[in-house]
Amino acid sequence: MYEIVSSVKRNYIADLALHEKRLDGRTFDQFREISVEKGLIKSANGSARVKIGKTQVLVGVKIEHAEPFPDTPESGVLMVNAELLPLASPTFEPGRPDENAIELARVVDRCIRESETIDLEKLGIKPGEDVWAVFIDIYVLDHDGNLIDASALAAMAALLNVKPPEEEAWTLPEFPIQKRPVMVTVSKINGKLMVDPCLDEESVADARISIATTEDGSICAMQKGGTGYFSREELEKAYELARAKADELRQHLR
Amino acid sequence: MYEIVSSVKRNYIADLALHEKRLDGRTFDQFREISVEKGLIKSANGSARVKIGKTQVLVGVKIEHAEPFPDTPESGVLMVNAELLPLASPTFEPGRPDENAIELARVVDRCIRESETIDLEKLGIKPGEDVWAVFIDIYVLDHDGNLIDASALAAMAALLNVKPPEEEAWTLPEFPIQKRPVMVTVSKINGKLMVDPCLDEESVADARISIATTEDGSICAMQKGGTGYFSREELEKAYELARAKADELRQHLR
Amino acid sequence: MYEIVSSVKRNYIADLALHEKRLDGRTFDQFREISVEKGLIKSANGSARVKIGKTQVLVGVKIEHAEPFPDTPESGVLMVNAELLPLASPTFEPGRPDENAIELARVVDRCIRESETIDLEKLGIKPGEDVWAVFIDIYVLDHDGNLIDASALAAMAALLNVKPPEEEAWTLPEFPIQKRPVMVTVSKINGKLMVDPCLDEESVADARISIATTEDGSICAMQKGGTGYFSREELEKAYELARAKADELRQHLR
């Protein structure tokens, strides 16, 4: 996910940060342009394509029969998978998901699972034998940074787009969505915190913290990344940033 | 499957072709010597070894219980697998089947499946639960070119050799073979079409087209290979060649 | 499992052997110090850590429900797995078990299985559907030679430590252990036979023979290793050595 940037560019970006500036003229608390398109994929039960700047992520949701986990025999099953497609970046290679793809999938999984966005308890069919499985497949099409926020937003939009399977076994009036968590990633460059890093910024950032909050501002998932660190104060500031921007991003889910 | 040939040899073979000649003195429409031996492997339900010149392919057929595919709950199952054994060529490496082995298996599969050579509908046992699976394993022992024709012929001979499993569940009088498709591969070298390329010819050929025909001359499968091309006229000529030679090859199935 | 030793050391060890001596002053029929600690791992049904000199092996036994093999529908199932952990040696690499790990697991498996140490016939639950599976996981923590003897001893000690699962399905008064086989590995260096090779000795040895014997001195498993050979006389001598030392090792199982 991280790429090599020339040391000149690196210094330039770090220097800009010192002066509260960014490569593309944004302020530290400003996202790139966001677009959310739902329902592009008819073969999925729900789908959405999110663009944040030039980053592009497609999410398809499939709902199928599955066996429940032994410890929750009456609950539906949630599976999140992410593919960093080789067409999205010269550094992505074909093959099994690497640690970056796995982390991306697991972070989005926790954001949705821990907020109880989907009421999985309603997705049982026959206890211990048959339940509904919700597969969220994250397909990264174009990588210009901040895949976590784009993927979480696309997953949430795709869930809101879900049309339940047309089967007798489906007895709910609609797909049971309870929350709308939104993930905001804050990057630290040269000691400065900024939201929505583009790829060049990611490449020079010391660290990032991704914070998922629900409508009431409470946190449902966090993940620090990168080989740098955060001070306590920085973390608290990042939370305030994430909380504020989450409301803005959530507008795109309507 | 393709190997490196010196440019001297390459030019020599191409030059011969221009003069309607081949390395081993054959005419363009002539196969190498063919032998078909059936029933060598007692642990298989059916088996056959085919030699075309120095190419040697062994096929074993196993018939076992299996679950049917959901969309054909009363039909038997056909599985074709090919192994380019490392003992067959210095260029074959141990490990999972590569794209050449997979193509070989899938081409033979289509030749047999699409011609409805086996009456799979008769191979049900208990609808939705238990059917007969026919495993055709292609074992390439010695590679001197034209593996597709040798494999398809060996697969067909092995099917004709099948002795059904000695089980109560087997209720048919015999193994239900309905057709005898035969595959003929035509290679294009220096603009000339010729059947049954040996390894050296394959290595310099621009392209090949493999055409499977049944007893009545109709086509049940085709596959173009190689990085060259065919004109429309060449394709039609290849079909005529394949149709004519198929009758000759089919003699070996008696 | 074999490592590179400087030719100076190699010659030194070989030379010592000629004079009936060993690097660490032991006699040819002397083991390094042995310790056996049972019950370290509460999450396992049985466990033991064996140290032979600086070699350290941890074995955990888990007992779980499983499906029986079709040909023994009323018998329990035994599975032995070995991991040459990368923390145990600079030459062990993460990843799937290599041939050395597989050989280690299979030799210990045969030692236990063929001696009928566990009365698997008593471990059925519901014929053809449900039986007890005994998983023996060998975890090599520190590798200073003679992993086979250490692993076999740790496996046996862990089996003797087994506390059956607390489930209704478990109806036996205790875990059914019938035998106490012990494995002794004899190395051949410069024509001399010696027990319990340390790593340096293993690295220069021509060959090894591992012999498992039960209480009555009969053999239940053997495995020759290494690219050298044994004469008939050497083999018979190795058996006498193994039989004698097995009694000594078996003391540690009390």
Add this chain to the structure above:
Amino acid sequence: MEKPEKLIVDGKRLDGRAPDELRPLKIEAGVLKRADGSAYVELGANKVLAAVYGPREMHPRHEQQPDIAVLRCRYAMAPFSVEERKRPGPDRRSVEISKVTREAIEPVLFLELYPRSVIDVFIEVLQADAGTRTAGINAAAVALADAGVPMRDLVSAVAVGKVDGTIVLDLTKEEDQWGTTDMPVAIVPRKKMITLLQMDGHFTGAEFKQALDLAFNACERIYEAQRQALRERYAIKQGG
């Protein structure tokens, strides 16, 4: 879905098309930012994306060819592109399609211009409705041109088949499943060279020729759409 009684009624197919009619076709070039070239193709309900990277340095090095560039193609389907979710990762079908796609495209490239390099073509099927391999080849050809890779010509591809005894163009999923024959074809339009030909099912010799006629005709229309997409892309690039 149950098998319909008839797939062609009064000369019309289930979706209303005539036997020799193509599904609606949409091609767009240059749809991705990171890739050196890219294209998006919609053919009926098929949605396919292709991206090209290279010519670039070949890794691992021992796969470099001293005198030519290596062309690598990878055809893949999104898990959500089909009725029943497809497990990610290559299966035997996609390995074979990747191979024949590469062989369909390679004849139009000048690989000798870039020794030791690699050209990567990635095709992703986002929504599938029969004909994805030919849609992928159409997209790949446009993506290669968009990447500025020198080419002898484009490659245009389409499937023909036989349904209810009639030779038809550009089969849908239902026609593929319940019909008799499927034959994907790729053509280098200017020289009329056939670079991909696969077939399974049943054709007499005469039907085979008739099917080739249909394919050649349709590829001309596809070729025109591909060139139009590139003209539009070029206009935008110029404009930008």
Add this chain to the structure above:
Amino acid sequence: MEKPEKLIVDGKRLDGRAPDELRPLKIEAGVLKRADGSAYVELGANKVLAAVYGPREMHPRHEQQPDIAVLRCRYAMAPFSVEERKRPGPDRRSVEISKVTREAIEPVLFLELYPRSVIDVFIEVLQADAGTRTAGINAAAVALADAGVPMRDLVSAVAVGKVDGTIVLDLTKEEDQWGTTDMPVAIVPRKKMITLLQMDGHFTGAEFKQALDLAFNACERIYEAQRQALRERYAIKQGG
């Protein structure tokens, strides 16, 4: 195990601890012979072993970095370390933990001192009872010091969470399973830098801050235990 009615009764947890109390902690350095450095950590019922190899030559070579050493971390669980036998080999969870462990440790290392080298950290969970990733980081830091790898400081780690509405330190398996929130944290103690932070569950902003307080406090105690283990190890080395 059934979910208990309450996880905290009269201010005490199921195992008798106060909310801000750590489980018994035992750290031993230098427990393995072959490894360049090693450490063993017991935290409650967790038993974790860490070993360090390196800095050593990087294989395969094309993964060498010209200006720094590469840090590789591998977190793994023994099949017998958990209730239901775990199949050997990495799963998605352990791949992620290996990644965040590496990112938690890397800030204290001077990787620039060993260009083209690799430092390998192997963490093996022998018995698991929640908090294995933080126990593994604690062990890894001591093992690195034991290996003589130059470090800015150690790294100390602990999990905090929310159970029955109370912020608690160092969750057990039951508290992790039936509680609301789990937040593992790693801290570089002297500079108070946070190098690992993950969280799932539910925290208000205020709870998040309270949880950080608990983590910082506990890490000081863990830090002291790590240093004590190294002092003992050094004394033995000196004595030996």
Add this chain to the structure above:
Amino acid sequence: MEKPEKLIVDGKRLDGRAPDELRPLKIEAGVLKRADGSAYVELGANKVLAAVYGPREMHPRHEQQPDIAVLRCRYAMAPFSVEERKRPGPDRRSVEISKVTREAIEPVLFLELYPRSVIDVFIEVLQADAGTRTAGINAAAVALADAGVPMRDLVSAVAVGKVDGTIVLDLTKEEDQWGTTDMPVAIVPRKKMITLLQMDGHFTGAEFKQALDLAFNACERIYEAQRQALRERYAIKQGG
């Protein structure tokens, strides 16, 4: 198959053999065109093919040894070689057999003659009836000689075991399954060196010695058959 009441009746085994009798043995050298050397062995119902490639350049290069050739062996079973179809690809059993086969053969080779090279031995079991690993070793030794690889001697191998309390030579599948003991042995005949020995089951010390006697005797007969196969091959080569 049900377990028979007795496996030995009136001193005869189920297939009519005496306890010290070998199954019919057929060895043919030079049966494959592409391989540098090859051999086909039938032993009772076992049908095994071995091929040798090399000494040839070692790929990948980092596995080259500066002072010797590397010997690689791969034992594999055809899916149709056994009662229940075997899934292709190596399982744990075949990995172990490949290893002990290599160690059985290596002592007779002069690997120091070909530094940086590799010698590949591929063994394919086409039909299996117990004793495939020893049949494979017999075939491999002949194939190596057929390839012209310099050898100290051949290697001859056979299994001995215990059935119904009797020590028997060359077990069949039924004897292996229902008998007590199986002990495959490989011998370098001229020097009487034992290069493979595995055993599982039950032997007293005396039975072990008796079994070794049987093995040594049988290997002499096998050795003669191997040499005869090479003589015939050589005659053909000379004749051709």
